[in-house]
Structure formats: C-alpha cells, structure tokens
Amino acid sequence: MIKVLGKIGLLVSALTVAAAWLVVLRLKSVPVPLLVVYGLLLAGSVAGLLWPGLFGRRSTRRRVLAFVGVPAGLGTLGLYLAVVYYVTDLPVLLALAAAGCLGWAAAALLRGRRRAGGSDTRQTRRAFLLGGAGLVLGVLSGWSVSRVERQRREMLARREHQRQAAVRAPGARRRVADGALRVFPIHTGDTIVTYGQFYGGLDGWEGLNGYVRTLVNKAQIVVPVYAYLIDHPRHGLLLVDTGVNREQAHDHDGYYDMTSRLLSERDEYQMTSQQDLRVRLARLGYDAKEVSTVFLTHVHDDHAGGLRYLPQATVVMDRRDWDHGVLYPYSFDLVRENLSFPAFDSGAFGAFPAGQDHFGDGSIVLLPTPGHSPGHMCVLLRMDEGGVLFMGDTLYTLPHLAVDQVRQMTIGGADTIHQIEAARRIQNLLASDAGVVPLFAHDNTRYQSERVLSAFAHGTPGKEGLRELRAHMEAVLTPGWRLRPGHTPHFVPAASGTGWGRVEFR
Template sequence: MKILCKIALLAPALAVSAAWLVVLRLKDVAAPLLVAYGLLLLGLAIGLLWPHALGRRSTRTRVLALLGAPAALSTLALYFAVVFYVTDVPVLLGLASAAALAGALVVGLRGRRGTAGATAGRTRRALLLGGAGLALGALSGLSVSRVDRHRRDVLAQGAQELKEAVRAPGARRRGAVGSVRVFPLHTGDTVVTYGQFYGGLDGWEGLTGYTRTLLDKAQIAVPVYAYLIDHPLHGLMMVDTGVSWEQANDHDGYYGHGGMASRLLTERHEYRLTADQDLRVQVARLGYDVKEISTVFLTHVHDDHAGGLRSLPRATVVMDRRDWDEGVLYPYSFDLVKERLSFPAFDSGPLLAFPHSQDHFGDGSVVLLPTPGHSPGHMCVLVRMDGASALFMGDTLYTLPHLAVDEVRQMTIGGADTARQVEAARRVQRLLASATDTVPLFAHDNTRYRHAVASAFSQGRPDAAGLLALRRHMDTVLTPDWRLRPGQAPHFVPSGAGVGEVAFR
C-alpha cells in the first residue's frame, strides 16, 4: 500500500513537471537545457519518495540539499528568463509574504517548547519572519498601482506611435463611392514553424503535428492579412481583422487578461507588427474611420484573425456558430463585440461547387461558403465586384501553392477534420475553375502572388488588365489540374537569425 501511495504522488508530480517543460519549450527554451532540467526534476521527485534509490546513505534532507536547491533555483531562473511579466510583481510579493508569515507561525508554535534560550531564539526568528512577511505584503499592495501605471505608460506610448503613423505623409483621400473597393491590409506577421505551414503531407497532422510544433523550431514569419471593403450599398465592411498592436507589442499584457494560463500557452514573440501596420492606422490612412465599419465577416475565430475586433466595437460580427460554440477562441478579443454576433444559417441553396451557402444581404453581393476543417465553423467569403469577384480564403488554404492540395498542405487537425478541409479545398478548386472572373485572396500568402494582389488592388479594385494579370499569375504557379508547375515547390531556408525563409524551386 505504501508503494502505491508513493506512485500516486509521483504521477501528478510528473504530470505537472511535464506541463511546465512544455510551457518552457513553447517559450523557445533550448531542448538540451530542458532535458537536463527535466532529469533534475525527475531525480528530485524520485529522491524525495525513495531516498535510498539515490544511494544507501541518501536521506530526504540530503536530496533536498543536493537536488532540491538546484531545482528551485533553476525553476526561478527559467521563470524570470522566459515567463516573468511586470504584472506578476504583486503576486510574487504576495506569495513571498504568505510564505514568510506561515514560517513565522510555524516557528512561533515550535518556540513554546525547549529551553529558555532556544525559546527566545525561535521567538526572534518568528518576529523577523513575521516582520518580513508584513513588509512584503505592504510592498505587494503598493506595487499594484506602480504596475498598473507601467502598463498604462506602455499603452500610452503605443497610442502616441499610432497617432504619429496616422499623420505620416502619404495618406490617401477617401475616394467617391461608386463601385465595390477592396483594400488588402497587411496587419503584421506571425511566426510559425515551417512544418505547420507547409508540412501537412509530411507527418504534420493531428496530435503528432502539434507535438512537432513544440519540438521543431524551424520557424518562418508569414504575413497576416485582413481586407477592408467599401461597398456602395452596404457600407464599410471587413473580412477578418488581423492582429492588433497590443498583441504584438504588449503580448503578455494582452494575454494576461485570460489569466496566467493564457499567457503561459502563447508565444511571447509570435506576432510582429509596426505602428503603420495597425488596423486603425491603415484604415485612417485610406481615408476611412474604423467607427464606420458596420460588418466584419470572420472566417474563423483564431486570434490572428480576430485580434483587431477590439478596435471595432460597433461592428456586427458574422461568423459560423460552430466556431463560436466549438472553436478555439480567446475571449478577450471578443469582449467588446460578443453582443453583436450574427450566425448565418447557410440556407440560401447551392453555389457552384458548394451545396450550401448564405447570401448575406439577399442581393448576391456577399455570399458565405462553409469550409470547415481548419476550425469547426471555418467559412470563405465571396464578394462580387464590378466585372470580378474576390474569394477570401481565410485559413482554408494559406497560400496560392496550397491550392495544389495533394502536393502542398498545411498542418491539419487530423481524422474527419482533415478530410473536411481537403474537401473544402477541392470545392474551392472547382469554383475557381468554373468562375474565371474570381480571384482568391489569402490571409497568409508569403509568395509572389501577394505582391500581384497588392498591385491589382492598389486603387481598391482591379481593372480588366489587373484581373487578367492575377489569373495569369495563378497559371504560372498551378496547372489546370491543380498541380504545381516546376519551380513552385516550397523549401525551408535556414537563417542564422533564428527565423528562416521560404524559397520556391
């Protein structure tokens, strides 16, 4: 029975240690260091439960001295090196205060036994610990306002940078509304593993794929695009919202709103965004006001697509209910719009390759197409323009080469979700093949196609020549049967700076 009890204690200790090691790997701690640290934790756990396993003369006291102290110091060092954020100061001081007061209580109770000299010594130690606990508690209380002021200063400095970016030379005047205009907005970059982006046919699938994202740190930076739509009948709209300045530049503060777990399970440097890439700045420099944006079509709830929602509290957010109910979302991004959600029924009948669709306004101008797989309720958005249509892909497919879904595939969830995503990709293929006036617009395209898109949509809508250039570019990358042409296969190119590049050859 004693052995079973010890095993019962060892199991949760190992589980907690494993979770902590995963967090540290997410924070990019080197694998060799984690192996050494993990062995130290394992040795400590075994030594405390079975001291003699580490030697005949081993005792728990020796184990604590030889392994416990290094493990504690290593844990503190790793925490402060890769996890600590300024808002932790009051909490850490409060924990230290509680520990000191608890120690004072224990020493004080023990001080009632023994000789007069020993009792006096214990009393002094109890008073010192109690005084330290009270002082640390006072510092914890005082630090709250200081920490809040620090974060306000960070945000105020960011707000000033955004204002200066809005006023920088080169802003446009708002054009006359006469036709549908679409403006691609490059809202920063996200850092991902190369395999997550391009390795779906090389084992990056399901749980295995997610595990590899922890172990494989061959990373690339890919753009995050949102799209502003100026519609003469339906006003100012967006497809996705990208990431915000706060997510990139106050990452720990932004994700701290979800508690310590949200901050621990996100990567501190996962987003890169300059002031002039912020959604609010780009909209203003195009001659618009974010307050005018009345509708956001959210392809899915992932935070690199929904982070900008906090800048659009007046907008109605249209998204598939399955993503709201079952998708992986970060609530803080949705706090200001959660009362303004609209869920399509997809009851407008079939559209080309899609058996279900939603004609959002009832005039065929914006049609929503379900493409589940990447998330439970992922959808694409088809917007009719004068003489052309734009199909907003979200994360159904990351880039133009991903349309060759049998040769290039992003990491998929696995099982039925992978099958759904591949089927969605094939429906997109058939739609693009039959609707030759339609061009795909991607959320993370890091290929030359994005520059062709930026050129074609530089004034908000492609003319006939611009549309033809985009379709011709597609033909240089993909064959009519959706295979990659020679020279278009992606390859990872390592970089000494840590984040690599993608070459096509």
C-alpha cells in the first residue's frame, strides 16, 4: 500500500511539473496540437515507468523507455533548444552531458565487475567509451565558456557602436540653462502585452486566472514605455522611472537567467537605438551621469531597466516594493547601495491619508498607491503653472481613469481593492485641482501621442499647454469619471491573422 501511494505521489508530482512545462511552451507560442501530442508522450512515459503493465503484459520498463520515454526525452530537448536555449547555456549543457556520460561509465564498470567477477569485457569497453566521451564533453564545456563570452562581448560592442551613432546623428538639441523647470517625456521603447492584461480587468483578467490567461492568450498589442525627465532649477536632474534598457530589448535571453527566460517572451520589449535612455537624454542636451535622483513608481522591470545606466543616482522607492515586489533583480545590481525609502510621514494630502514631501518645499510629493505592486507610488510635481501627476502603472492610460468601465488586469483580493482605492484618490485629486494633469507610463491613446508630446515638446507646457491637456481629458471623461462616446477601447486583430493587433476607440 505504501509503495502504491508513493508511486501515486511521484506521478502527481511529475505531471504537475510537466503541466507547468507545457504552459511555458505555450507562452513561447508552441502550437497546441504539438503540445497535445508531446503532453501525451510525457504522461505515458511517466505512468509507464511506474506501472509498466499499463502497456500490456509483455511490457517492461525498458520497452516503455525505448518506445515512449526516448521520444518524450528527445521532444523535450528539441523544444528546449527551439524556444528556451540561448548560447550562454552551451557550457552548462555540455557540462551536464559530460557528467551524465561519466556517471553512466561508472555504472557500466560496476555492473561489469558484479556480473563476471571483474572480467566483463563488453561492459568495460562501454565504460571506457562513455568515460572518454565524458572527458571530451568536459573539455568542450570549459573551452566554450570563453567562446560564448567573446561572442556576447562582440554583440554588445556592435550595439554600443549603434548607440554612439544615434547620439551623434543630426538634430540634437542644446541644453537650455535659463533656470526654468522642464519636463520631458522619454519614450524608451515598447512592450508587447495581451489586450486583456491591458484592458480586460473587468472581463475576468484578475488574480491567478488573469496570469494564466496572459500566458496562453495571444491577442497582443504594442504599448509604449515612458520615463520622464525633470530638469529642476533647485534640485537638479531627476527622473521618474527609467524605462527598459538596451539589453532587455536586444539581448533578452542573455540579460535574464534561464528561470526568468522560461517565464517571459523574447520579444516582450522593442527598442530602437534612438530610444535608448542615454541616447534620449543626450539628444536633449543632458548626460545620464548628471541624474541625481530617480523616483521609481514601482520595481517592475519595464520601469527599472534603465537603472543600470544610473549607478550614481539615489533611487527613491517604497520599501514595500523592495521587500516584496522585485521579481527580476538584475536591473538593481548597480544601485543597491543608493536606495532611499520614504517614510510617508508628511501628513495627509487631499484624499491620500499619507504622503511624502520629498524635498521639504512642496515641489515633489510622493503618494502611495499600492495594488499594482506592493509599494507602488505616484509622484506629484508642482510647477508655477500647475502640477503634473506621474501615474506609473496605477492606471495605464487616460481612459483607465474611468475605472468602473476600463480596468487593467489586477492581482486580485486585497491588492485589487487597494488599486481601485488608489484610482478613486487620484480621481479626487484631479477633480479638486484643475491645474494638475496626469502623465502615464504606457498610454497608447492620442492623449499621449499627440497632446502630451506636443505640450512638453520643449519641456515647458505653460498654463496654456496644461489647459489643453485638461480640455482633452474632459473631452474623454465626464465629471463623474465615465467615458464619453467614442473613447471605449476595442481590440482589432492583425489583418493577416498573425502579428500584433491594435486598439480602436469607439
């Protein structure tokens, strides 16, 4: 009985791992029919090795291994090489193969000695052949380390040459040093997301169900990733978020380890040479080394990737995000000693029960808006003409302010409640101060592409620019935070049936 229960436990564990692997493969766009066949092979090999009799009276574990296990193993290797393998894995794979051959050789040698008193020539020959193969593979593993590293360095050198060329291209601006406060939207590339993740929060995209749907649903759209540069006359050069970095977009598999690669898509980020954060700053007349402070709305990698270019900057973020929200730590490697965690002890700020007057002069107020991440925060910048509220991912776009009609995917449970509460507080803040305009990190509407980029083209929108942004907001949203006709998002698949879809507002 105990033996049977043990086998059942092994079967359940193996099938759970296999199911997770199949989900990963679906994330990598492996066709469903292929996954069905491959899944049956996996299940059959596991069950057949535990209970060979399932395949007939004459069935043995060796036959199950030969006719089901070997195809399943080859399928696993083939699918791994097709959708997960990256050149930096080569030394590891060779080392594993070497260890397997050496282990097999040792087993063959011991088996030969047991069977014939140490004189089984066939087993001895097999052991030496396998041992020799293991040694060769081990040498190849060591040799490949330097080759792989050299290939990676050459690739990065090519990207750096392209970046330098983008910096030197005609049309760069000169920095204006007239003491005015300036804000510049910095488009640092794009990210590929499922439409439901972006707009489906009221259609079942919530919690675990939402995450599973992001893995298997291929109705995808392209949305921008924005950071914001603040040239402040008293506090220097500041950034709100940093966008993605070049390696995330062009060397995704090399930037992330194998586990992270399993849970993400190779083309999740797109970036031209001109969209590199350092290039964008240089083209505006600034140097990334001058940035003194980064206000990180949250720790997700599409907001923190550019930190690798800012090792000198103080990074201000909510401690809850640092303690509980970091999924991929690589972006933070160079700034770990420069983190600053606000206490949010400056008292209430409008509908917000707590806030942080960061510089003590009211110029920048940090507002906690947890939900999208444990310690998400918004940043309010006070200007002479009004104010700018940097939203991060509390709300993705201007239509998302109609939170009862348009909602992004939420984590579920208390986190969803907190995120909706944060949205209500933001509505209250915007309603109570007509001089404040929202700026978003991923807005894919005309508000960002036309109004915001026009108003902040030179960094100084003035009262008229802020007034025009508010007028556009009021043309999209009613005073009760409902969408006016013509502004409800709808997914439109790609015309060819492949590639990424788009969003229409009707």
